[in-house]
Amino acid sequence: MNILSPDELAAALRRIGAERYHNLHPFHKRLHSGQCSIDEVRAWALNRYCYQRIIPFKDAAVLARMDDVELRRVWRQRIVDHDGEIGDAPEGGLRRWLALTDGLGLDRAYVMSLEGALPAVRFACDAYVNFVSQKTLLEAIASSLTELFSPQIISERVSGMLQHYDFVDESVLRYFGHRLDQAPRDAEFALDYVTTHARTPETQRAALQALEFKCGMLWCQLDAIEHVYVNGNPFPGAWRPGLGMAARS
Template identity: 55%
Template sequence: MTAQPRETFEARLRAIGETRYHDKHPFHSMLHGGQCTMTQVRAWVVNRYYYQSRIPMKDAAFLSRCTDPDLRRAWRSRIEDHDGGVAEGGGIRRWLKLAEAVGLDPVYVASTEGVLPATRFAVDAYVAFVREKPMLEAVAASLTELFAPKIHSQRIAGLLEHYAFADDAALSYFRTRLNEAPKDVAFGLAYVLDHADTLEKQDAAAAALTFKTDVLWSQLDALHSAYVTPARIPPGGWDGETGVRESAQYQGAAQ
């Protein structure tokens, strides 16, 4: 079977985001629409930290399989963007600033103790996917970044509008990603369009991107299942109180 034309294939990839990206999940609407309680916001921050903390490991798994020094050099900035330097910077530290802003102890959040099992399974599945699958599929899975600028913009606007904790410092993770993501996604998209030169590879790349949307969706499903009425926090999941530093600033949404 001949490969789809480049534009058709790109449109096919973009359509995956339009139907399956986690900006369609009800938890996202609750969050940026101001319908989340502070406990629900915190649960999102606690769980999403696990994803943030594993992204550099995912990208290192990619580098560990990459025999092309030029590709390694181009990809390495993703680790730098998330981990930052020895002393400062990086998405993980910015996420912990958000944790502090919502009244959580960043040491507790960084311990990943209260992370839901379903969050762990989904995120660990992504790291394993990148470690084990062909390079093309590993790159294709990263292309959810195509859809990220919109969700980050919505989060910034929605959080600023609806929650007292939200300010520029608290939301610096999202603002920084708006600057970082475009270079990554341009590189990744070009790689996938260039290397998926048969229909079989195009199908595999589309399946990889679909898999990644499942990884993201499952994390919001886990939050929704545990922290939205009727709540069913599983054994060991964050209980809504551990690691919280109460203060008057955490209001503006239903508690």
């Protein structure tokens, strides 16, 4: 691989998204077009909580590797976005996600226990935390670049879900509204960092592979959910419809 200009590297990163980002996954098409049963949406929200849960771990692991106070000040905001401000705005992305699982009738403690989550989803999430802890800082930051592609999927998701499902409303989907502001800000910063710091063929290849890793990590979660809950292949010990529901008040 020859060395790429920053613009060429940015274009190569975007091509990975165009080929591998999970907006292309059949389960997302199904979800957004109203073909999912409420139990399929529950399975998705319950499993996707595993991913929401590890985002602050992942960002803290990245933060712990940054030997530059300015970089840390910027990156820290991601943890604030997920965990909420101390004191005045105690919600944050993680609790907004739980508002969705609440809205779907799932018991919050059951969701948070991860007991019903599919092993493949848990392993993928753990792999992401390990990746950013063990690879170079450049690769850790490059793996966050799926944010470049998320505004489109989020817009499709919110409008599609509101239109097709009477069991969701804007209040339970509020997680996504916040991400529409946060993701482009984060992605722009990370793209600038990666195209500035990856200036050898080796580091450019590593950055591209980091984004491929991340796309695979997202995609395989949907494969697992689709295989078990759409195609009807029960997973021993995992959530099944009827389990883990909140008591009706």
